Amino acid sequence: MTERTPGKQIHLAAHFPGVNSTTVWTDPRSRSHIDFSSFQHLARTAERGLFDFFFLAEGLRLREHKGRIHDLDVVGRPEALTVLTALAAVTERLGLAGTVNATFNEPYELARRLASLDHLSAGRAAWNVVTTSDAFTGENFRRGGYLDLAERYTRAAEFLATARELWDSWTPDGRQRPFAHHGRHFAIEGEFTVPRSPQGHPVVIQAGDSPEGREFAASAADIIFTRHGTLEAGREFYADVKGRLAAYGRDPDDLLIMPGVSYVLGDTAAEAQEKAAEIRRKQVSPQNAILALEQVWGVDLSAYDPDGPLPDIDPDPGSELVQGRVKITDPFAVAAKWRALSEAKGLSIRQTVIETTARQSFIGTPDAVAAELAEFVARDAADGFILVPHLTPGGLDDFVDRVVPLLQERGVYRTEYRGATLRSHLGLREPAGKG
Amino acid sequence: MSSLHLAAAIDHPGVYEAAPYAELALLAEGGALDFVTLGDSFARPGLDALAVAARLAPGTGRIGLVPTVTTTHTEPFHVQAAVATLDWVSHGRAGWVVEVSETEAQARLFGRRRAEAPEQLWQEAGEFADVAARLWDSWEDDAEIRDVPTGRFIDRDKLHYVDFEGRAFSVRGPSIVPRPPQGHPVTVVDATDPWAREAAARHADVALVRSPSLTRADAARAELRGLATRFGRDPDTLRVFASLVVDLGGGEYAAEPGHGGGPLPTAEGPAYRGGPVDLAELIADWHRAGAVDGFHLTPVEPRRDLERLVNGTVALLQHRGLFRTFYPGSTLREHLGLARPANRYAALAGEPS
Numbered sequence: 001m002t003e004r005t006p007g008k009q010i011h012l013a014a015h016f017p018g019v020n021s022t023t024v025w026t027d028p029r030s031r032s033h034i035d036f037s038s039f040q041h042l043a044r045t046a047e048r049g050l051f052d053f054f055f056l057a058e059g060l061r062l063r064e065h066k067g068r069i070h071d072l073d074v075v076g077r078p079e080a081l082t083v084l085t086a087l088a089a090v091t092e093r094l095g096l097a098g099t100v101n102a103t104f105n106e107p108y109e110l111a112r113r114l115a116s117l118d119h120l121s122a123g124r125a126a127w128n129v130v131t132t133s134d135a136f137t138g139e140n141f142r143r144g145g146y147l148d149l150a151e152r153y154t155r156a157a158e159f160l161a162t163a164r165e166l167w168d169s170w171t172p173d174g175r176q177r178p179f180a181h182h183g184r185h186f187a188i189e190g191e192f193t194v195p196r197s198p199q200g201h202p203v204v205i206q207a208g209d210s211p212e213g214r215e216f217a218a219s220a221a222d223i224i225f226t227r228h229g230t231l232e233a234g235r236e237f238y239a240d241v242k243g244r245l246a247a248y249g250r251d252p253d254d255l256l257i258m259p260g261v262s263y264v265l266g267d268t269a270a271e272a273q274e275k276a277a278e279i280r281r282k283q284v285s286p287q288n289a290i291l292a293l294e295q296v297w298g299v300d301l302s303a304y305d306p307d308g309p310l311p312d313i314d315p316d317p318g319s320e321l322v323q324g325r326v327k328i329t330d331p332f333a334v335a336a337k338w339r340a341l342s343e344a345k346g347l348s349i350r351q352t353v354i355e356t357t358a359r360q361s362f363i364g365t366p367d368a369v370a371a372e373l374a375e376f377v378a379r380d381a382a383d384g385f386i387l388v389p390h391l392t393p394g395g396l397d398d399f400v401d402r403v404v405p406l407l408q409e410r411g412v413y414r415t416e417y418r419g420a421t422l423r424s425h426l427g428l429r430e431p432a433g434k435g
Numbered sequence: 436m437s438s439l440h441l442a443a444a445i446d447h448p449g450v451y452e453a454a455p456y457a458e459l460a461l462l463a464e465g466g467a468l469d470f471v472t473l474g475d476s477f478a479r480p481g482l483d484a485l486a487v488a489a490r491l492a493p494g495t496g497r498i499g500l501v502p503t504v505t506t507t508h509t510e511p512f513h514v515q516a517a518v519a520t521l522d523w524v525s526h527g528r529a530g531w532v533v534e535v536s537e538t539e540a541q542a543r544l545f546g547r548r549r550a551e552a553p554e555q556l557w558q559e560a561g562e563f564a565d566v567a568a569r570l571w572d573s574w575e576d577d578a579e580i581r582d583v584p585t586g587r588f589i590d591r592d593k594l595h596y597v598d599f600e601g602r603a604f605s606v607r608g609p610s611i612v613p614r615p616p617q618g619h620p621v622t623v624v625d626a627t628d629p630w631a632r633e634a635a636a637r638h639a640d641v642a643l644v645r646s647p648s649l650t651r652a653d654a655a656r657a658e659l660r661g662l663a664t665r666f667g668r669d670p671d672t673l674r675v676f677a678s679l680v681v682d683l684g685g686g687e688y689a690a691e692p693g694h695g696g697g698p699l700p701t702a703e704g705p706a707y708r709g710g711p712v713d714l715a716e717l718i719a720d721w722h723r724a725g726a727v728d729g730f731h732l733t734p735v736e737p738r739r740d741l742e743r744l745v746n747g748t749v750a751l752l753q754h755r756g757l758f759r760t761f762y763p764g765s766t767l768r769e770h771l772g773l774a775r776p777a778n779r780y781a782a783l784a785g786e787p788s
C-alpha cells in the first residue's frame with residue numbers, strides 16, 4: 001500500500017440553529033434557544049471537534065405572515081456580538097462569527113464592537129456582512145426607510161472599507177493615528193479607540209449568491225457562505241468565484257468557500273435515510289406546509305388541505321403577505337416547478353414542500369458522510385462546510401464524536417489547533433495594515 | 436435604616452485583554468459588592484464596555500455587571516437587545532449606565548448629526564431608556580409555548596408592538612430578544628449634571644451623585660426622591676449612590692486622622708484620599724445619616740485600591756454588621772432590593788376588554 005499524501009484540508013464551522021423551520025423544536029431533546037448554556041454546549045462541542053468557528057445569525061425584526069407575527073418557527077434570539085463575547089470566556093481556540101447588518105449600523109460603532117470582540121477573544125472574531133433593503137425592518141431604526149439593492153451593496157462595500165481604515169488606524173506597535181473617511185455614504189473623522197488586535201482585522205464573511213454578492217465576496221471577503229448542496233453546483237460556483245479573485249489582485253486561497261449544509265447519520269444507510277425522512281416530516285408540519293406554499297403564492301391558502309393537491313390559481317407577485325423573509329423573485333416560475341414536481345410524482349402539498357424545501361445535504365453512515373465531505377473538498381466543490389444542525393444544543397454531538405475522527409484518519413482534517421487565531425485556523429494571512 | 440449598597444468601577448486604562456478585568460471583577464465579587472461598572476466613551480482609547488461586561492459574565496457568579504452605554508449616536512433597538520443579552524448571558528446580573536455624547540468630536544465619528552446641547556441629549560436619553568424598557572416588556576415572560584398540537588412555538592398574542600414615537604427616533608418593535616431574566620436590566624444614571632436629573636428620576640433604578648459632602652449628598656437624594664414622586668414613582672424604588680474617586684495608597688498618602696476634611700473636589704469628581712479604615716468610617720457615617728443608599732467607588736489605581744477597598748474597607752463594614760458577607764440572592768435586582776418589574780403589556784392584556 002502506498003503512503004497516503006495528505007489531501008486538501010477540510011474546514012468546518014458550526015451554525016447555531018434558530019429562526020427557521022430547519023430547527024426541530026418539537027423534538028424532546030430540543031432545549032432553549034436563548035439560555036447561555038445552549039450556546040456554550042454547541043460552541044464547546046465545535047471546539048472539541050477542532051472547528052474553525054462558531055456562527056451566529058441575527059434578526060432585526062420578527063417575521064410576519066398575513067400581518068401577524070409568524071409563530072410556527074423558533075423565534076427570539078439574543079444579540080449576536082454579546083453572546084459571542086461571552087463565549088470567548090468559555091472557549092479557547094474556536095473562532096466566533098456573528099452576522100451584523102451593514103444597513104442599520106454605523107461603521108465607527110460597529111468596527112469598535114468587532115475590534116473589542118477580537119481583543120477579548122485574543123484574535124478569534126469574524127463578521128458576516130449582510131444588508132437589508134426593506135422599510136419593514138427599517139421601522140425599528142432611526143434612519144428607517146428603504147435602500148434599493150444597488151445602494152445596499154455600495155453602502156456595504158464602503159462600510160467594510162471604512163471599518164478596515166479604522167482597524168488600520170493604529171500602528172502595529174500601538175500608536176493611535178487620526179483617520180478621515182469622506183465617501184458617498186459616510187463622512188467621518190477622528191480617532192479610533194481600539195488598537196490592532198492579535199489577528200489584525202476580524203475575519204470577514206459574506207453570504208450571498210447573486211452576481212453582486214459574488215463580486216463583493218471576491219473583492220473583499222475572507223469566507224463566502226453559500227448554499228450549494230450538490231457536487232456539480234458546488235464545483236461550478238467554486239470555479240466561478242475563485243476565478244473572480246485575480247481581478248482584485250487576490251490569490252485563490254485568500255477566499256474560502258464554505259456552503260451551509262445539514263447532515264443525518266445512521267448505523268446503516270437505510271437507518272440514516274429513515275431518520276432523514278422523519279426529520280423532514282418534523283420540519284414540515286401540516287401548518288408549515290401551507291405556510292411555505294403561501295410564501296410562494298402570496299395569497300391566503302389556509303382553506304387547502306396539506307395532504308391534498310397544489311392550488312391551480314396563480315401567485316400574486318405584488319403580495320405583502322410575508323414580511324421579513326427573503327422574497328421569492330419569480331413566484332410564477334417556482335409555482336410552475338412545484339406543480340410539475342407534484343404532478344410527476346403524485347405528491348400532496350406537504351410532500352411537495354418536503355421535497356423542495358427540506359433538503360438535507362449529507363445522509364448516511366459516518367463513514368459514507370466523511371467520504372462524501374472529503375470528496376467535495378478534494379474535487380473543489382468547497383473548502384469546507386458550515387454545519388447546520390437541526391437540534392439545539394446537542395445537534396453536533398454525533399458529528400464530532402463519529403465523523404471528525406474518520407476525517408482525521410483520512411488525513412483531511414486537523415488533529416490539533418496549530419495556531420491561536422481564527423486567521424491561523426483558516427490559513428489566511430494577517431492584513432498588512434499601513435505600517 | 437435601609438441596607439447599604441456598594442459598587443466599584445473596574446476601569447483599566449490601556450488594557451485591551453480580558454484577564455485584568457476578570458481579576459478585578461472577581462475581587463469585587465469576593466467582597467459581595469452589588470455591582471461593578473465599566474466606563475465608556477467613543478472619545479477615549481478603550482474597548483466597548485458592554486463587550487467587556489459580556490466577557491466577564493461566564494467567569495463570575497453573583498456580581499452585577501454594569502457597562503456604560505451612550506444613547507446619542509447609537510440605535511435604541513440594538514442597545515436594548517445587547518443589554519437584554521448581557522442579562523441572559525449573566526443570568527440576571529446586567530445593568531447599564533445611560534450616558535450621552537456631548538462633543539462635536541464624537542459627532543464627527545458618526546457623521547450623522549451635529550453636537551447638541553446637553554438638555555436635548557438628556558431628553559433623548561430619557562426617551563431611549565423609556566423605549567428600551569418598553570422593548571424589554573414587548574415579550575411577555577411566558578410567550579414561548581412550544582405547543583406541539585397546533586405547531587405554534589410562541590403565542591403571538593403575548594408579543595407586543597411598542598409603536599414608540601419620540602423626538603429623535605421611532606421604534607415599532609417587538610424586540611427580537613425575549614424578556615430578560617430580570618424583566619428590566621438595572622438602569623443607572625449619573626444624576627450629577629442637572630440635565631440628567633429628570634431622566635434619572637424618571638427611569639433610573641440607581642442614581643449616582645458626585646457629592647463632596649454628606650450634606651450635599653443628602654440634598655441631592657432628597658431632590659431625586661422628590662422628583663421621582665412627582666413623576667408618579669414610589670421613591671423607594673430609586674437607590675441613590677454617592678460617587679467617590681478613592682485613593683487608598685498607603686504610606687505616601689498617609690491617612691489624615693478621621694475623614695474630617697472629607698472628599699476633595701477634583702476634575703474627576705470628589706476624591707477621597709486616605710486609608711481603608713477611614714473610608715469605612717465615612718461610608719458608615721453617610722449611610723447612617725440617611726444621606727445615601729450606597730456608594731459607587733472609583734479606584735485611582737485599580738488593582739491596588741480595589742484590593743484595599745475589599746480587604747480593608749468592606750471587611751470592616753462587614754465586621755461591624757453594616758454590609759452583607761454573602762449574596763442572599765442571585766440577580767442584581769435582588770442585591771439592590773428592587774422588585775422584578777411587572778410587564779406593562781401583560782397587565783393591559785389582563786384587563787377585561
